[in-house]
Amino acid sequence: METRQLGTDGPQVSCICFGAWPIGxxxxxxxxxxxxxxxxxxxxxxxxxxxxxxSYVASERLIGKAISGKRDQxxxxxxxxxxxxxxxxxxxxxxxxxxxxxxxxxxxxxxxSPQPQWPIDETMGVLSxxxxxxxxxxxxxxxxxxxxxxxxxxxxxxHSSQPRYNMLNREAEESILPVCLxxxxxxxxxxxxxxxxxxxxxxxxxxxxxxxxxxxxASFTRDGMKRVIEVTSKLALWSQDHGRDMIxxxxxxxxxxxxxxxxxxxxKSVEQVIHNAKAVDWKLSDSDLAEIDxxxxxxxxxx
Numbered sequence: 001m002e003t004r005q006l007g008t009d010g011p012q013v014s015c016i017c018f019g020a021w022p023i024g025x026x027x028x029x030x031x032x033x034x035x036x037x038x039x040x041x042x043x044x045x046x047x048x049x050x051x052x053x054x055s056y057v058a059s060e061r062l063i064g065k066a067i068s069g070k071r072d073q074x075x076x077x078x079x080x081x082x083x084x085x086x087x088x089x090x091x092x093x094x095x096x097x098x099x100x101x102x103x104x105x106x107x108x109x110x111x112x113s114p115q116p117q118w119p120i121d122e123t124m125g126v127l128s129x130x131x132x133x134x135x136x137x138x139x140x141x142x143x144x145x146x147x148x149x150x151x152x153x154x155x156x157x158x159h160s161s162q163p164r165y166n167m168l169n170r171e172a173e174e175s176i177l178p179v180c181l182x183x184x185x186x187x188x189x190x191x192x193x194x195x196x197x198x199x200x201x202x203x204x205x206x207x208x209x210x211x212x213x214x215x216x217x218a219s220f221t222r223d224g225m226k227r228v229i230e231v232t233s234k235l236a237l238w239s240q241d242h243g244r245d246m247i248x249x250x251x252x253x254x255x256x257x258x259x260x261x262x263x264x265x266x267x268k269s270v271e272q273v274i275h276n277a278k279a280v281d282w283k284l285s286d287s288d289l290a291e292i293d294x295x296x297x298x299x300x301x302x303x
Contacts (some may be wrong), residue, residue: 001014001015001045001046001047001048001280002015003015004261005261006108006186006261006262007080007116007158007159007160007184007185007234007261009184010138010159010186011075011137011138013048013075013262013263014047014048014049014075014262015048015261015280016047016049016265016276016279016280017047017077017135017261017262017263017264018039018047018049018051018064018264018266018267018275019051019190019264019265019266019267020039020060020237021059021190021266022266022268023038023039023059023063023266023268024052024060024062025211026057026213027096027196027214027266027268027269028211028212029203029210029211030268032058032062032065033271034269035062036059036065036066036241037066037269037270038267038268038269038270038272040066040074041067041270041273041274042117042277043067043074044083044272045072045273045277046277047276048074048075049073049074049077049188049262050063050067050076050077051078051089051190051264052076052077052078052079052116053078053079053081054079054080054082054096055079055082056286060101060161061100063275064100064101064102067101067214069136071103071141074107076101076106076107077106077110077135077257078097078101078106078108078109078110079142080094080109080111081112081113082242086118087122087136090123090130094106094109094130094135094136104135105134105137106136107135107136108138108139108159108160109127109139110140110141110142110160111123111140111141111142111144112142113143113144114143114144114145117154117175120152120155120284121155124139124155124156124256125155125156127139127156128155131231138158138160139157139158139159140160140161140188140192141158141160141161141162142162142163142254143162143163144161144163145175145176146178146179149161149179149183149185150179153185156170159186160186160187160261161176161180161185161187161188162189162190162264162289163176163190164189164190165191165192165252165254166189166193166194166198167194167235167253167292167296168197168198168231168232168296168300168301169191169300169302170186177257177259181259183209186261186262187259187260187261188261188262188263189254189260189264190264192250192254192263192264192265193250193251194219194250194301195214195220196233197225197301198203198235198246198249199246199247200232200236200244200245200247201228202220202225203225204223204225204226204229205225206220206225208220217302217303218302218303219302219303230297231295231297232246234295235249235295237298238292238295242282244279244282247275247276247279248275248278248282249279249282251263251265251279251280252283252284253284253289255279255280256284258289274278
């Protein structure tokens with residue numbers, strides 16, 4: 001799998017990042033062995049950039065088992081997810097991640113979401129000290145606005161930003177992507193498949209299990225899905241006409257955006273990993289992207 005540079009002076013990472021939210025149980029329970037095999041498959045196909053978080057239930061523990069003996073083969077990213085950004089909590093969270101993942105350093109350590117009650121200069125001071133100690137290599141942020149990003153970089157360099165970004169929600173194009181480009185910050189978008197809307201698997205009336213957080217999303221109600229499917233059904237047909245499916249289209253579309261380093265794509269099985277990886281070979285042309293824009297028609301789908 002091809003690689004891309006994370007930020008202007010960062011490391012090379014695989015151009016698709018394995019998103020570990022699904023194997024942790026965020027979209028329903030996944031058997032441990034199935035999850036471990038999915039991570040192993042990602043490494044085998046060159047998808048060696050792995051993103052997780054302390055809040056992704058069993059995710060870190062399962063990744064730890066999958067990368068045992070292979071730590072040097074992966075670029076490992078996790079996040080401090082709690083609302084407490086004190087020095088004590090961040091250090092405790094990082095140590096807990098080390099234990100779960102079976103490592104003593106983190107390639108990329110990210111703030112999962114802004115916590116304004118904790119001064120960002122103090123938070124960045126904690127992360128910078130951890131970096132200087134060799135416990136983390138690079139610092140990243142997730143779900144930060146353009147204004148919040150500009151504030152963060154006053155207090156130290158960051159190498160990545162993780163906004164929500166996909167064909168159905170392009171809000172990041174307005175300000176987040178430009179500020180990242182201007183400041184040499186790599187963009188590793190999450191929700192590239194729009195939580196499954198771009199998988200083509202769900203129809204109006206679908207019922208999610210109670211342990212699947214999408215059961216609470218407005219866009220997955222019967223009325224919400226009817227609106228989405230008016231567009232995604234056309235995208236599915238366009239993909240089929242090009243010998244692909246909508247999942248690979250969603251990934252290829254993200255890869256075609258000049259501001260994107262590595263889209264984060266979740267998978268719960270070996271088959272899904274292999275299928276996702278094949279999207280790298282689909283290079284969308286400018287005319288392809290224009291046709292897709294016509295189909296999208298400016299739709300915006302929130303949760």
